[in-house]
Amino acid sequence: MNITSAQYVQEEGQNVSIRATIDGVEWGVPLSPSNRHYAEIMRQVEAGELTIAEAE
Amino acid sequence: MSNARELSQLPSQTGRKNLLYNGQMQVVQRGTSFTGVTTAQYTLDRWEWASLNAETVTIEQASDHPSGVGQSLKFTVTTADASPTGYTVFHQKLEGADVQNLRYGSANAKSVTVSFWVKASVTGDYSVNLYTITATAQIIGSVITVNSADTWEYKTVTFVGDTATVIPNVVSEGLRLTIGLAANATYNDTDNTSWGAYSAGKFLYGQTANLVGTTSATFQMTDVQMEVGSVATEFEYRSYGEELALCQRYYQDQDQQSIMSSYVSAGSYHYASHDLPMQMRTGPSITITYLGAGGSLGSATAPTVQGTSISGTGFYVYKASISAGMGYTIYRYTTDAEL
Numbered sequence: 001m002n003i004t005s006a007q008y009v010q011e012e013g014q015n016v017s018i019r020a021t022i023d024g025v026e027w028g029v030p031l032s033p034s035n036r037h038y039a040e041i042m043r044q045v046e047a048g049e050l051t052i053a054e055a056e
Numbered sequence: 057m058s059n060a061r062e063l064s065q066l067p068s069q070t071g072r073k074n075l076l077y078n079g080q081m082q083v084v085q086r087g088t089s090f091t092g093v094t095t096a097q098y099t100l101d102r103w104e105w106a107s108l109n110a111e112t113v114t115i116e117q118a119s120d121h122p123s124g125v126g127q128s129l130k131f132t133v134t135t136a137d138a139s140p141t142g143y144t145v146f147h148q149k150l151e152g153a154d155v156q157n158l159r160y161g162s163a164n165a166k167s168v169t170v171s172f173w174v175k176a177s178v179t180g181d182y183s184v185n186l187y188t189i190t191a192t193a194q195i196i197g198s199v200i201t202v203n204s205a206d207t208w209e210y211k212t213v214t215f216v217g218d219t220a221t222v223i224p225n226v227v228s229e230g231l232r233l234t235i236g237l238a239a240n241a242t243y244n245d246t247d248n249t250s251w252g253a254y255s256a257g258k259f260l261y262g263q264t265a266n267l268v269g270t271t272s273a274t275f276q277m278t279d280v281q282m283e284v285g286s287v288a289t290e291f292e293y294r295s296y297g298e299e300l301a302l303c304q305r306y307y308q309d310q311d312q313q314s315i316m317s318s319y320v321s322a323g324s325y326h327y328a329s330h331d332l333p334m335q336m337r338t339g340p341s342i343t344i345t346y347l348g349a350g351g352s353l354g355s356a357t358a359p360t361v362q363g364t365s366i367s368g369t370g371f372y373v374y375k376a377s378i379s380a381g382m383g384y385t386i387y388r389y390t391t392d393a394e395l
Contacts, residue, residue: 001095001096002095009360009363011362011363011364016362016363016364017361017363017366022341023095023097025343026343027341027342027343027392028341028342028343028344028360028361028363028366029341030339030340030341030363030366031363032338032339032366034227034228034337034338034339035338035339035340035341035393036392036393036394036395037341037392038341
């Protein structure tokens with residue numbers, strides 16, 4: 001899974017999802033450990049391979 | 057009396073016997089052909105290709121079936137990796153909740169039999185294995201032998217049940233079927249013919265065929281079935297609608313356009329809800345493709361998914377107006393809750 005960007009999305013001041021470009025497609029990813037994209041994003045973050053940008 | 061006799065001849069197992077999805081290779085929500093593939097990805101529904109080698113491949117739904125009617129999954133090497141250092145596989149992941157009937161982790165653990173048709177340009181042994189996603193992953197494997205190049209052959213493999221390790225009853229991955237296409241010694245040098253803790257060397261034990269070392273090499277498979285018991289039975293045919301509904305638990309591509317249209321005041325937001333036609337495994341990732349807009353919702357952007365609304369049954373989207381009055385936005389979306 002090639003993740004080239006990831007940024008939190010906020011609603012009412014809370015992070016509610018991640019906007020991520022995965023294999024060239026932009027996805028809205030819920031903050032759910034059972035979601036494979038979220039799980040891979042967090043794995044790459046923990047491995048130091050990816051940084052999730054703060055929400056705009 | 058004849059009715060009693062007929063009843064006695066019914067198979068002991070009733071209901072859906074094939075634990076796998078899309079074994080007929082008929083559901084292709086992501087498309088019928090994937091070219092220039094170099095990184096792991098889902099292809100035909102529920103079938104994921106993965107590789108740690110350096111080949112480039114095409115994966116497609118082929119109108120080629122041993123019966124003469126039907127489809128198969130076809131893998132073609134377009135740029136070979138002459139010296140593979142990793143592995144190349146197809147696999148299918150099953151939810152733990154869906155394989156509780158196997159009773160793994162108990163004295164009553166059940167055997168399963170995997171059967172499928174295969175046609176490959178490279179003869180030799182191909183690894184087939186089961187891998188459980190448990191606290192300590194367990195694996196058991198075997199091989200099928202392709203005897204004649206470019207010829208449909210029917211293969212079966214039976215795996216005894218794992219009496220030692222329970223598969224968690226969860227909607228996350230619990231059991232994985234893997235079919236090997238190539239393996240470096242790192243991934244095929246340790247015996248895996250009985251259940252034991254996973255190690256890299258066990259992954260594709262016995263794999264001798266190297267499909268990725270030759271440009272234009274091909275591998276096809278179809279009517280892939282995994283059923284309880286130690287005997288392979290006739291492939292379970294499912295209608296397209298039935299198979300599509302099963303696959304939509306993991307991925308949905310809405311091929312119809314969605315339209316949000318309403319009267320809005322300046323600076324306000326318009327919301328639209330989407331109920332998914334099949335409840336998905338978990339809250340899916342969502343990608344929205346913008347197709348057009350006009351009036352008060354006329355900014356050339358797709359609606360935004362409301363993050364807190366995402367669930368297995370649906371989600372909301374919203375979009376800010378640019379003026380007061382009627383407006384519309386046209387878009388389509390894809391949802392992914394694969395394992």
